[in-house]
Amino acid sequence: MHTILLTGVNGQVGHELRRSLQGLGYIHAPSSTDLNLADADSLRKTVRAIKPTLIINPAAYTAVDKAESEEDLAFAINTMAPGILAEEAKRLGIPLIHYSTDYVYSGEGTSAWQESDPVAPQNVYGASKLAGEETIRASGCNHLILRTSWVYGARGKNFLLTMLKFGRERDSMNIVADQIGAPTWCRTISDLSTHIIASQPDWQAVSGTYHMVNSGETSWYGFAQAIFALAAARGDKVPSTLNGIATEDYPTPAKRPKNSRLNLDKLQTTFGLIPPGWEEALAMCFETLR
Structure with a gap:
């Protein structure tokens, strides 16, 4: 029976983990008001008070464009905090599960990235997440670094909820069509x-970096098309016109990768897990939307 320290419980992944982890142990899930990840001393004190047997860290600074002007805060939450959690995990002799991003790669080419491919982040957010990965590896703790992409859900700020909101308000929308990944x-x-976690792996044997995304690939334009098809089927108002545009036609403060494809072979080979296709997952998510 684990004693689990779960960060980021108000976020999309943290909120879902609090649900799915039920029955695997005692879950300590301090909110962002109770646990300031940018405060190193507070973070250490929290870990030492809880004495966990497993640390799970989905918390992150995820405002990609804002990170360009809030670099110090992004690195505090995405680099310093994981480093401290990793040091504490090493001291306690326990594993750390940490979530990272496709933004650690250059975003070039058309092949699905493998975990062993060279990294070359193109923006501050990606650089801060990569530095966080490196602090975890340097600590020597047993860890799973799980790189994911295009995360969405029924709560928080994400592409799905933004599309549903804009769909009710607008008759025409322009969506980037040349960035490819897995919602x-x-x-x-x-x-x-x-x-x-439930499979009780040999943490030392499986320690490393893995990709964890839904199967398949599409563009943001294709993702939007699928969202509006499901929304229309349940009677929601959707735009009458949806236009696919180039990345260059939608400038943002942070450079976005055009290739966010992530290879899933290592996850399947090591853990026997096959994520559902992105369209199937989206349909299941719609069933949870009010």
């Missing part, structure tokens, strides 16, 4: 993570 339901991430 990933936060519940897929939480459930697969829980399957791994």
